[in-house]
Amino acid sequence: MSEPLVLGIESSCDETGVGIVRGTTVLAHAVASSVEEHVRFGGVVPEVASRAHLEAMVPTLEQAYAQAGLDVSEVDAIAVTCGPGLTGALLVGVAAAKALALAHDKPLYGVNHLAAHVAVDQLEHGRFGERVVALLVSGGHTELLLVDDIATDITLLGATIDDAAGEAFDKVARLLGLPYPGGPQIDRVAREGDPTAVDFPRGLTTGRDLERYRWDFSFSGLKSAVARHVQHEQRMGREVSVPDIAASFQDSVCDVLSKKAIAACVAHDVPRLVLGGGVAANQRLRHYILERAEAAGVEVRIPPPSLCTDNGAMVAALGAELVARGVAPSSLDLPVDSGMPVTQIVAA
Ligand code: KG4
Ligand code: ZN
Numbered sequence: 001m002s003e004p005l006v007l008g009i010e011s012s013c014d015e016t017g018v019g020i021v022r023g024t025t026v027l028a029h030a031v032a033s034s035v036e037e038h039v040r041f042g043g044v045v046p047e048v049a050s051r052a053h054l055e056a057m058v059p060t061l062e063q064a065y066a067q068a069g070l071d072v073s074e075v076d077a078i079a080v081t082c083g084p085g086l087t088g089a090l091l092v093g094v095a096a097a098k099a100l101a102l103a104h105d106k107p108l109y110g111v112n113h114l115a116a117h118v119a120v121d122q123l124e125h126g127r128f129g130e131r132v133v134a135l136l137v138s139g140g141h142t143e144l145l146l147v148d149d150i151a152t153d154i155t156l157l158g159a160t161i162d163d164a165a166g167e168a169f170d171k172v173a174r175l176l177g178l179p180y181p182g183g184p185q186i187d188r189v190a191r192e193g194d195p196t197a198v199d200f201p202r203g204l205t206t207g208r209d210l211e212r213y214r215w216d217f218s219f220s221g222l223k224s225a226v227a228r229h230v231q232h233e234q235r236m237g238r239e240v241s242v243p244d245i246a247a248s249f250q251d252s253v254c255d256v257l258s259k260k261a262i263a264a265c266v267a268h269d270v271p272r273l274v275l276g277g278g279v280a281a282n283q284r285l286r287h288y289i290l291e292r293a294e295a296a297g298v299e300v301r302i303p304p305p306s307l308c309t310d311n312g313a314m315v316a317a318l319g320a321e322l323v324a325r326g327v328a329p330s331s332l333d334l335p336v337d338s339g340m341p342v343t344q345i346v347a348a
């Protein structure tokens with residue numbers, strides 16, 4: 001049988017994404033973002049995101065059909081993110097996917113957003129073939145996963161116990177007077193700063209914390225430490241060096257993320273690491289990961305930035321994998337699940 005042709009729809013946060021793939025080949029990759037509408041609030045406003053999805057859904061579908069030179073009547077299946085994410089936002093994508101599946105009599109797969117973030121790498125670097133460790137870092141999630149089989153078997157090793165990595169970047173950027181989304185801003189100004197200027201804490205990396213939370217992360221203490229440092233400098237009448245603070249903060253986040261990710265590969269004897277999520281674009285994180293991976297003999301797979309951030313091609317990529325494996329489709333009355341666990345790759 002030829003590789004399955006699958007349409008994927010993503011609407012879990014602020015990107016409306018529609019992708020079409022054949023197996024591991026991308027035929028269409030259309031994304032509309034509502035990020036501009038959230039800038040003045042300094043973070044994603046769920047109601048604003050839902051409305052933006054509603055407005056962008058049909059034009060984004062049409063853009064994807066035009067890119068691929070085909071439409072939904074020709075695909076083998078439709079995949080859609082049904083969780084985790086913002087409930088109202090998820091509902092728009094799921095409603096669209098159900099309507100298309102019903103109207104065109106296509107199997108429907110409600111898939112897990114996190115698993116899709118991992119699956120997308122196969123569009124760039126080919127099938128995993130073997131077990132991989134995945135580090136997902138974005139505005140909404142920070143997870144370390146052991147992926148035995150992208151279609152059937154994912155184990156959650158650890159996750160953030162408070163803020164997501166990208167969320168920490170966004171909050172610290174705001175504190176430093178940088179615009180939203182803060183990750184790319186901090187990445188940019190940090191290049192002019194000294195990463196050793198301020199010795200910020202590295203959460204859950206020593207003693208009892210490390211024992212208890214070996215594969216977990218915590219960034220809220222770091223965020224508070226940055227706030228206290230800025231206040232202290234101001235009280236002392238000293239000028240605050242935004243580049244130095246940005247570089248030192250970024251160094252703490254990336255040091256911890258890369259150390260735990262590589263340690264997980266070594267501990268589980270899996271010399272392959274996949275990176276995903278918006279924060280995977282960070283220069284310092286890439287530097288640390290590549291350096292430490294090389295020292296540990298770990299191969300690193302990082303999809304290009306446009307596939308790391310939320311998109312529909314990643315959903316289609318996971319859908320194609322499910323179809324190829326003969327996994328049963330979801331029910332047409334599948335619900336959205338804002339807290340869908342990563343162990344559940346496809347909804348019943
Ligand atoms: O994956 P994504 O587009 O959306 C979700 O949150 O699901 O990730 C967006 C997050 C934001 O928090 C943004 O600040 C962060 O990724 N980000 C970065 C960089 N580019 C985006 N964080 C650090 N460095 C970057 N270069
Ligand atoms: Zn995401």
